Amino acid sequence: MKKILVLGTGGTIASVKTEEGFKSSLDINEILRHAGIKLHNGYEIHTKNILNIDSTLIQPEDWEIIAKEVYSGLRDYDGIVISHGTDTLAYTSSMLSFMVQNPTKPVVITGAMKPITEPGSDAVKNLRDSLLFAMEARIGGIFVVFNGKVMNGCRVSKINSVDVDAFKSINYPDIAYIDEGGQIKYNANILDSYSRPRGSLKLDTQYDPRVFVLKLIPGLDSRVIDGLLDMGYKGLILESYGTGGIPYRKRNLLEKIKSISREIPVVVTTQALYGGVDLSRYEVGMKALEAGVISAKDMTKEATVTKLMWALGHTEDVDEIKQIMHTNYADEIKNISQ
Incomplete structure (x- = not known):
């Protein structure tokens, strides 16, 4: 039985x-x-x-x-x-x-x-x-x-x-x-x-909970990221617009991301429920890639958050974390973009 x-x-x-x-x-x-x-x-x-x-x-x-x-x-x-x-x-x-x-x-x-x-x-x-x-x-x-x-x-x-x-x-x-x-x-x-x-x-239950999700809105001041680093966060997820991208006009969030992307992993996901991230589609996305962000591709926000916590439990090396984030463990991701 x-x-x-x-x-x-x-x-x-x-x-x-x-x-x-x-x-x-x-x-x-x-x-x-x-x-x-x-x-x-x-x-x-x-x-x-x-x-x-x-x-x-x-x-x-x-x-x-x-x-x-x-x-x-x-x-x-x-x-x-x-x-x-x-x-x-x-x-x-x-x-x-x-x-x-x-x-x-x-x-x-x-x-x-x-x-x-x-x-x-x-x-x-x-x-x-x-x-x-x-x-x-x-x-x-x-x-x-x-x-x-x-x-x-x-x-x-x-x-x-x-x-x-x-x-x-x-x-x-x-x-x-x-x-x-x-x-x-x-x-x-x-x-x-x-x-x-x-x-x-x-x-494998290793994890580090020090992950912050920052939802982008028009008018966001990049200095908020300084506060997150001061608080000891080890990973940042940017909930961006559409297929992904980081604003750089008037309030230059992109410059701040570029300055920290080798220090901590910065993962870009989307506020849209379906479709996922494709940073190669628009200039704002290409600039984000050049700044060193990691694409969440088509993962859900929940999978992105927990996977980054889990990755940080194994390493703080940004390149190694990118490899983990882009590895498919349970059909949580497919390669739709860089």
Whole structure:
């Protein structure tokens, strides 16, 4: 009989209404009882609570805890489901993709937009779909299952703060869909190109959280970067416009970036949800390349943030970090630009 491990970390799915608003309170066994899940198609379900917090409170140290639990569980179980809050779910699923490499079994992260105790909650469907995929998946990896979709864990972003269809796969197709009858319908095109695992199962939890995301806006004063360096940040992500570029007219942010790009890695991503970065397309992008920035290419913001933290845990050499950022570990990146 196959065994599935369900890990509880809290979040909306575990919340109950209090005088101070919804608060993460239910443990994973209570969540499964509310969902009416005890035994599923003859598979054993084992549970463990590792956190019980609103995911707004998630910190990088928690990712290391979750990663170690997942790595340990993959030795003894046939699949793993992680119940998680939605606000930082995409960050957790992305970091797990780097910390737990080459799983041959499915690791599924899910949650809910409505607490399990509330009428009409999406928690039951998401839990059942996640357990189904963890039990019967034909591929291994880190996945997010939400609203009937199976998505690559390092390709998701939360795109809606209230709707049950809260997550989308960015610049990458959905892996599969789960219909109301519990049938898994795989995306045949993605199965043909799915390239994992690339080696043996590996746990690598080294990271440095000193990464700052700076969103570019008209009028931004470059002196803000001096403050970030003074605070000890070791990596900077510029959330730029369109396909990427750094302003240099009137307020010359480009000059500042050029002066620090050999000191710390400066990664350029985009404020646009889809399409990614192509610094070779416009003059402002070409100048950014000449200034020494690293393109995030088509990675999500969440994957870019966690990958840079993970890279900094291994080295502070800018050239080595660029190589790591442009290495494909879990289908989080494809080469669409320099």
